[in-house]
Amino acid sequence: MNELALQPEQTSRATITFQKWATYCLLIIGFVGLSIFAEHDTLTPGQALDTLLSYKLTGYANILLAASALVYIASLKFQGELVAKWASGLAVAGMIGLFVAIFVRWFETYQVLEEGHVPISNLYEVTIFFTALTVAIYLIMESLYQNRSIGAFIMPMVLASVWLQEWLVLEGYGSPSELVPALKSYWMHTHVLANFIGYGAFAVAGGSGVMYLIRARLEKKGKTEGIIRSLPELKIIDDVMYRAIAIGFPVFTLAVILGAGWAYYAWGSYWSWDPKETWSLIVMLIYAGFLHARLLKNWSGARMAWWAILGFGFTLFCFLGVNLFLSGLHSYGAVG
């Protein structure tokens, strides 16, 4: 028997997390106000993308996120709390930057386009949104679990979505564009928001899955030194993975229901088996399977990690693959 005396805990972790995020929100509001104040009288209709403040802000934020990813990976090696803190700091700054950029771009669309809209209407815009939300969900996990090493596995994915953003800009899909008639609806905001919270959460789960497998492998080899020391215990990784999916699944389900509601409202058919719809259903079925196995059969370990990784693979195809390779009702997210 191992006995531990406990220290009293003054403030609960949830409270600390809440206070932190309230601060971030205030910062975002402040920066958005400043940016709009600085830019509002310089905007002209049809202005080029690279002259927009939001575009520059996105660029800077992406640099911070890329740096953060590298520092997170470095922190595995150096195992210093300070290095990891720097990584989180960069991630927080990058995330705030991206959210500011999204709001500023929202404002800009009203000046640059004939009709303004929330910037979630094409692949470039939603990729920015996805990047920001994934970082946000990860940071919430980080502060709940008080463990920063998870970032080394999540942030590389964020790096990939930063790369996707840059690629889309280079291909000329970055400029704000007018909404097609079908998208002019309040359903869009809730539908897209819920969808991307889901995607972000599934990304965090997928990253945790990879981390789980790596730690499990190192344990199997009997390693006790090196990287394994910076990785949290398997049961904690497992918990992060499960929690991410437990958050993502209901929100994603809500997104699908909202999408069905919107389709019914706009076209009179809530379900038309269009590729995006079908792939959302596939994603839901896979995670429904995961949750059943986990909650009722108490499955855990490597197979659940694989499940989370595979699930994220399917999620990724639902998000990007459908737009890039298949056609259908969601063609406004298409490239080419």
Add this chain to the structure above:
Amino acid sequence: MKKESQGKINKVIGIVSSMPFAIGLLCVLALLSVIGTLIAQNRSVDTYRATYGDFWYSMFDTFGFFDMYHSWWYLSLLSLLLLSLVIATVRHGYYIVAGVKPIKVVPALPRKHALKVEIQIDEQSNKSIEQVGNELSDEMANLGFKSWINNSQTDQNQRQLFSRKGTIGKLSFFPVHIGLAIVLIGGLVSTQFGFRGVMNIIQGDSVSEVFIKEGDDYAPIPLPFSVKNDQFSIDFYEMGKPSSFQSTLSVYELSEDNSPADSNRPLIATKTISVNDPLRLDDITLYQANFGDAGSPVDFQFTDLSKSDFPQHDISSAVHKILEDPGTGNRISILDLNEHTVLNLSNDPMESRMKDVGPSIDIKIQTPEDGTITYRSYQHYPHILSFKRMGEKKWTTEELGFPPSDKNMIDLLASYLEQLYSKGSSGSFTDQQRKEAFAITLKSKNISIDNAPELGAAIGQTQQILEKHRLPALFTLKAFDRIFYTGLQVTKDPGAWIIWLGSIMLMVGLLLIYIIEYRMWISIKQAGPRHFLCEIVATSSRTNIVGIQQLRANLNNIANNKGFLLKEVQS
């Protein structure tokens, strides 16, 4: 005998409602659903034969892959899911209800636990074990726990306290599963008792039937009313993309002979509908789905470059109409009319200067010699010409030296070319030869040589383009009268409200899942006078490291406030 079959049925029910079966079914459904997104659904037989070849076509067709979400096997799997869901709900529901009811007997200690702590309680005053138990129960109540004390203990020095909170979360099982079942049933009701069809109405016309897709064909279904398209309009953004389109519809009662023509019939409803704003009638809803050209009359000029004198013909046709010249075997079809066309007017390939150049027409010409070429001719920019040959995706755009509608210039070009080719065989000509030929042409037409540089440049530019691309014809859009039809989707969906009810239940259930149940078994022992030992074993309804840490912190706070000593026991 009867018992045996009963046993078999029970066994089957057991398997169908079992968890591994459900998990397997979810995964199988997920993977099979992929097929239908890779194979385009509900296309024509010809498309499929062209894409997959005869062998794979017949294979895929056998398995219903071309409409797989309505194939017997996919629907059977969905029904199996529904069945599994219903049986599982009934079977497991009983235990869940039992787990939520107020308890009568303290449940047995769990085999696995998430937290085990010991608290040493040293009281100043002489408290009985009952009082200590009640105090602990009050503390637990402050944390949101409901407690039961087991007083029927034989051992006078020991009490068992059982506390739990968040038990209601367990009930999420019901709304989630019943909600999902209701959604599936609603879908069934929709497909069995509703319909979804299309209705295209030309401006000013009335229609009283809707077309339902059946395989490759559309079958008409009569409606209990007629719909008149009073007005259809499109708004455009500056760069020519539609920003919105709407139709003003009037719905009239049918006349006795069911003819939609008579407009003196009583009006049922009227509304201007747009994409996100349908017209709802009693049980039928009219949605703005799309729009299209209803055969707008078009006047254009056709310059035949295959003949040496470049004859020009004024032709009247209509969008989607195909004209055939039996003499030459040429087929000219009007593919589309665009009221707004965006064109890059910059000559610099690195720079783009997009402009909405107004109306344009897409004309396809099929000639026996040159194959198929599609032209785009711009009404206000007649000297600009876009075209693409069969299989090309992008338009090639060129600027001619003069608009093809300029009869004099076309004649001049024809004479010049005649002159030029009369000198030598085809092939290349020197600048000198060209100049000479052009001078002779001008002279024969009695045109002053002073105009030569200007005319020469225009003719030369045009000739270069024609030579480079070997175009069989030129077109000029003269006039058009746009007639649209509005494309409506007409649905009757008696299952919709069932689906929304189910969806709401599903969402409520999914939110309830967030409420995690915590259970604590607290055994209190009187270890000596004023000295108690309290062992707490806690579990949560799912592994939940953060929540258990919070619980531990809460227990720790209680112990600290009271001056007790708390120790964590790790097993």
